[in-house]
Amino acid sequence: DAGITQSPRHKVTETGTPVTLRCHQTENHRYMYWYRQDPGHGLRLIHYSYGVKDTDKGEVSDGYSVSRSKTEDFLLTLESATSSQTSVYFCAISDGGNTGELFFGEGSRLTVL
Amino acid sequence: GDSVTQMEGPVTLSEEAFLTINCTYTATGYPSLFWYVQYPGEGLQLLLKATKADDKGSNKGFEATYRKETTSFHLEKGSVQVSDSAVYFCALSDLDSWGKLQFGAGTQVVVTP
Numbered sequence: 001d002a003g004i005t006q007s008p009r010h011k012v013t014e015t016g017t018p019v020t021l022r023c024h025q026t027e028n029h030r031y032m033y034w035y036r037q038d039p040g041h042g043l044r045l046i047h048y049s050y051g052v053k054d055t056d057k058g059e060v061s062d063g064y065s066v067s068r069s070k071t072e073d074f075l076l077t078l079e080s081a082t083s084s085q086t087s088v089y090f091c092a093i094s095d096g097g098n099t100g101e102l103f104f105g106e107g108s109r110l111t112v113l
Numbered sequence: 114g115d116s117v118t119q120m121e122g123p124v125t126l127s128e129e130a131f132l133t134i135n136c137t138y139t140a141t142g143y144p145s146l147f148w149y150v151q152y153p154g155e156g157l158q159l160l161l162k163a164t165k166a167d168d169k170g171s172n173k174g175f176e177a178t179y180r181k182e183t184t185s186f187h188l189e190k191g192s193v194q195v196s197d198s199a200v201y202f203c204a205l206s207d208l209d210s211w212g213k214l215q216f217g218a219g220t221q222v223v224v225t226p
Contacts, residue, residue: 033213040218042117042216042217042218042219043202043214043216044216048213090156101147101159101162101206102214103159104149105156106155106156107155
Protein backbone atom coordinates (compact mmCIF):
# COMPACT_ATOMS: atom_id res chain seq x y z
CA ASP A 1 0.00 0.00 0.00
CA ALA A 2 1.13 3.53 -0.81
CA GLY A 3 2.28 5.41 2.29
CA ILE A 4 -0.35 8.13 2.57
CA THR A 5 -1.63 9.37 5.91
CA GLN A 6 -4.43 11.86 6.34
CA SER A 7 -5.17 13.72 9.57
CA PRO A 8 -7.49 14.18 11.22
CA ARG A 9 -9.63 11.30 10.03
CA HIS A 10 -12.76 12.80 11.54
CA LYS A 11 -13.55 16.37 12.52
CA VAL A 12 -16.65 18.24 13.58
CA THR A 13 -16.46 22.02 13.56
CA GLU A 14 -18.70 25.05 13.51
CA THR A 15 -19.46 27.43 10.69
CA GLY A 16 -16.90 30.21 10.39
CA THR A 17 -14.01 28.39 12.03
CA PRO A 18 -10.75 27.62 10.20
CA VAL A 19 -9.89 24.02 9.48
CA THR A 20 -6.68 22.45 8.20
CA LEU A 21 -6.41 18.91 6.86
CA ARG A 22 -3.02 17.32 6.45
CA CYS A 23 -1.79 14.79 3.95
CA HIS A 24 1.57 13.13 4.51
CA GLN A 25 3.25 10.77 2.05
CA THR A 26 6.32 8.59 2.33
CA GLU A 27 6.56 7.73 -1.38
CA ASN A 28 8.45 10.85 -2.52
CA HIS A 29 5.89 11.35 -5.30
CA ARG A 30 5.94 14.69 -7.04
CA TYR A 31 2.21 15.19 -7.49
CA MET A 32 -0.36 15.53 -4.72
CA TYR A 33 -4.08 16.20 -4.93
CA TRP A 34 -7.02 17.04 -2.73
CA TYR A 35 -10.44 15.72 -3.75
CA ARG A 36 -13.80 15.94 -2.08
CA GLN A 37 -16.40 13.19 -2.30
CA ASP A 38 -20.10 13.95 -2.21
CA PRO A 39 -23.08 11.74 -3.07
CA GLY A 40 -24.05 12.03 -6.72
CA HIS A 41 -20.86 13.88 -7.63
CA GLY A 42 -18.18 11.26 -7.36
CA LEU A 43 -14.85 12.86 -6.54
CA ARG A 44 -14.08 16.43 -7.53
CA LEU A 45 -10.64 17.99 -7.58
CA ILE A 46 -10.11 20.90 -5.18
CA HIS A 47 -6.41 21.72 -5.59
CA TYR A 48 -3.30 19.93 -6.69
CA SER A 49 0.45 20.33 -6.43
CA TYR A 50 3.15 19.49 -8.94
CA GLY A 51 6.06 20.20 -6.65
CA VAL A 52 7.15 22.04 -3.53
CA LYS A 53 5.46 25.45 -3.48
CA ASP A 54 3.86 24.73 -6.86
CA THR A 55 0.09 24.44 -6.63
CA ASP A 56 -2.92 25.10 -8.80
CA LYS A 57 -6.69 25.17 -8.60
CA GLY A 58 -8.99 22.35 -9.46
CA GLU A 59 -12.65 22.17 -10.32
CA VAL A 60 -14.05 23.25 -6.91
CA SER A 61 -11.39 25.45 -5.34
CA ASP A 62 -13.54 28.31 -3.97
CA GLY A 63 -13.23 28.55 -0.19
CA TYR A 64 -10.10 26.39 -0.05
CA SER A 65 -6.38 27.09 -0.02
CA VAL A 66 -3.40 24.74 -0.01
CA SER A 67 0.25 24.78 0.82
CA ARG A 68 3.15 22.47 0.12
CA SER A 69 6.37 23.45 1.86
CA LYS A 70 7.86 19.95 1.74
CA THR A 71 7.58 17.11 -0.75
CA GLU A 72 5.87 14.88 1.79
CA ASP A 73 3.20 17.25 3.12
CA PHE A 74 0.20 18.85 1.42
CA LEU A 75 -2.15 20.93 3.57
CA LEU A 76 -5.72 21.85 2.75
CA THR A 77 -7.17 24.84 4.61
CA LEU A 78 -10.72 26.01 4.88
CA GLU A 79 -10.29 29.63 6.03
CA SER A 80 -13.88 29.93 7.24
CA ALA A 81 -15.77 26.66 7.08
CA THR A 82 -19.33 26.56 5.74
CA SER A 83 -21.93 23.81 5.87
CA SER A 84 -21.51 23.23 2.12
CA GLN A 85 -17.97 22.07 2.87
CA THR A 86 -19.25 19.12 4.88
CA SER A 87 -17.76 16.25 2.92
CA VAL A 88 -15.22 13.48 2.85
CA TYR A 89 -11.83 14.73 1.72
CA PHE A 90 -9.31 12.49 0.01
CA CYS A 91 -5.68 13.11 -0.60
CA ALA A 92 -4.04 11.38 -3.54
CA ILE A 93 -0.51 11.12 -4.88
CA SER A 94 1.06 10.32 -8.23
CA ASP A 95 4.56 9.85 -9.55
CA GLY A 96 3.51 11.54 -12.77
CA GLY A 97 3.82 8.42 -14.87
CA ASN A 98 2.15 8.51 -18.25
CA THR A 99 -0.83 6.41 -17.14
CA GLY A 100 -2.08 9.00 -14.67
CA GLU A 101 -2.69 6.46 -11.88
CA LEU A 102 -3.40 7.93 -8.44
CA PHE A 103 -2.98 6.42 -4.99
CA PHE A 104 -5.46 7.55 -2.35
CA GLY A 105 -5.43 8.09 1.37
CA GLU A 106 -8.21 6.79 3.60
CA GLY A 107 -10.11 10.05 3.73
CA SER A 108 -10.98 12.74 6.27
CA ARG A 109 -14.63 13.17 7.16
CA LEU A 110 -15.43 16.80 7.94
CA THR A 111 -18.75 17.94 9.36
CA VAL A 112 -19.47 21.67 9.56
CA LEU A 113 -22.39 22.51 11.83
CA GLY B 114 -14.33 19.66 -20.95
CA ASP B 115 -13.72 16.04 -20.17
CA SER B 116 -16.49 14.12 -18.44
CA VAL B 117 -17.43 10.62 -17.35
CA THR B 118 -20.94 9.21 -17.13
CA GLN B 119 -21.67 5.94 -15.38
CA MET B 120 -24.85 4.13 -14.56
CA GLU B 121 -26.60 5.02 -11.37
CA GLY B 122 -26.92 2.58 -8.55
CA PRO B 123 -27.43 0.91 -6.34
CA VAL B 124 -27.07 -2.29 -8.29
CA THR B 125 -28.23 -5.26 -6.24
CA LEU B 126 -27.18 -8.75 -7.30
CA SER B 127 -27.17 -12.25 -5.95
CA GLU B 128 -23.90 -14.02 -5.43
CA GLU B 129 -22.53 -15.63 -8.63
CA ALA B 130 -24.53 -13.28 -10.86
CA PHE B 131 -23.02 -11.41 -13.81
CA LEU B 132 -22.16 -7.77 -13.22
CA THR B 133 -21.97 -4.99 -15.78
CA ILE B 134 -21.48 -1.31 -14.95
CA ASN B 135 -21.70 1.01 -17.92
CA CYS B 136 -19.27 3.90 -18.33
CA THR B 137 -19.02 6.36 -21.20
CA TYR B 138 -16.71 9.31 -21.52
CA THR B 139 -16.17 12.56 -23.36
CA ALA B 140 -12.62 13.73 -23.95
CA THR B 141 -10.83 15.88 -26.49
CA GLY B 142 -7.63 13.84 -26.51
CA TYR B 143 -6.71 10.21 -25.96
CA PRO B 144 -7.22 9.65 -22.26
CA SER B 145 -6.23 6.79 -20.03
CA LEU B 146 -9.25 5.08 -18.47
CA PHE B 147 -9.60 3.63 -15.01
CA TRP B 148 -11.91 1.77 -12.71
CA TYR B 149 -11.43 2.47 -9.02
CA VAL B 150 -13.17 0.63 -6.20
CA GLN B 151 -14.05 1.95 -2.76
CA TYR B 152 -14.86 -0.53 0.00
CA PRO B 153 -16.88 0.73 2.98
CA GLY B 154 -14.91 3.14 5.14
CA GLU B 155 -11.85 3.10 2.89
CA GLY B 156 -10.20 5.23 0.26
CA LEU B 157 -10.27 4.45 -3.44
CA GLN B 158 -7.97 1.85 -4.90
CA LEU B 159 -7.20 1.13 -8.50
CA LEU B 160 -9.04 -1.89 -9.85
CA LEU B 161 -7.89 -1.82 -13.47
CA LYS B 162 -6.81 0.53 -16.21
CA ALA B 163 -6.35 0.86 -19.96
CA THR B 164 -4.18 3.41 -21.68
CA LYS B 165 -5.12 3.10 -25.36
CA ALA B 166 -7.93 2.00 -27.63
CA ASP B 167 -8.77 -1.73 -27.62
CA ASP B 168 -6.70 -2.33 -24.49
CA LYS B 169 -8.36 -4.64 -21.98
CA GLY B 170 -7.72 -4.07 -18.30
CA SER B 171 -8.30 -6.94 -15.92
CA ASN B 172 -7.91 -7.66 -12.22
CA LYS B 173 -9.59 -9.88 -9.60
CA GLY B 174 -11.96 -11.31 -12.23
CA PHE B 175 -13.06 -7.86 -13.42
CA GLU B 176 -12.51 -6.76 -17.01
CA ALA B 177 -13.04 -3.60 -19.05
CA THR B 178 -12.17 -2.83 -22.66
CA TYR B 179 -11.28 0.65 -23.95
CA ARG B 180 -13.69 1.23 -26.85
CA LYS B 181 -12.78 4.41 -28.68
CA GLU B 182 -15.51 4.04 -31.29
CA THR B 183 -18.24 4.02 -28.64
CA THR B 184 -16.26 6.08 -26.06
CA SER B 185 -16.99 3.43 -23.47
CA PHE B 186 -15.19 1.48 -20.75
CA HIS B 187 -17.78 -0.87 -19.27
CA LEU B 188 -16.83 -2.94 -16.24
CA GLU B 189 -17.78 -6.64 -16.15
CA LYS B 190 -17.40 -9.59 -13.84
CA GLY B 191 -18.74 -13.00 -14.61
CA SER B 192 -19.52 -14.21 -11.09
CA VAL B 193 -19.68 -11.74 -8.22
CA GLN B 194 -19.08 -12.47 -4.57
CA VAL B 195 -20.39 -10.78 -1.44
CA SER B 196 -16.91 -9.31 -1.01
CA ASP B 197 -17.37 -7.37 -4.27
CA SER B 198 -19.92 -5.13 -2.55
CA ALA B 199 -18.45 -1.65 -2.92
CA VAL B 200 -18.72 1.61 -4.84
CA TYR B 201 -17.13 1.54 -8.29
CA PHE B 202 -15.85 4.69 -10.00
CA CYS B 203 -15.00 5.10 -13.65
CA ALA B 204 -12.39 7.79 -14.33
CA LEU B 205 -10.28 9.25 -17.06
CA SER B 206 -6.98 11.06 -17.18
CA ASP B 207 -5.92 13.29 -19.99
CA LEU B 208 -2.16 13.37 -20.43
CA ASP B 209 -2.32 17.15 -20.71
CA SER B 210 -3.92 17.42 -17.25
CA TRP B 211 -0.98 16.62 -14.97
CA GLY B 212 -2.52 13.24 -14.19
CA LYS B 213 -5.66 14.79 -12.72
CA LEU B 214 -8.57 12.37 -12.83
CA GLN B 215 -12.12 13.13 -13.92
CA PHE B 216 -14.46 10.80 -12.04
CA GLY B 217 -17.93 9.51 -12.69
CA ALA B 218 -20.50 9.74 -9.89
CA GLY B 219 -19.88 6.19 -8.73
CA THR B 220 -22.06 3.09 -8.76
CA GLN B 221 -22.83 1.24 -5.56
CA VAL B 222 -22.94 -2.52 -5.94
CA VAL B 223 -24.57 -4.70 -3.31
CA VAL B 224 -24.12 -8.46 -3.57
CA THR B 225 -26.39 -10.62 -1.43
CA PRO B 226 -25.72 -14.24 -0.43
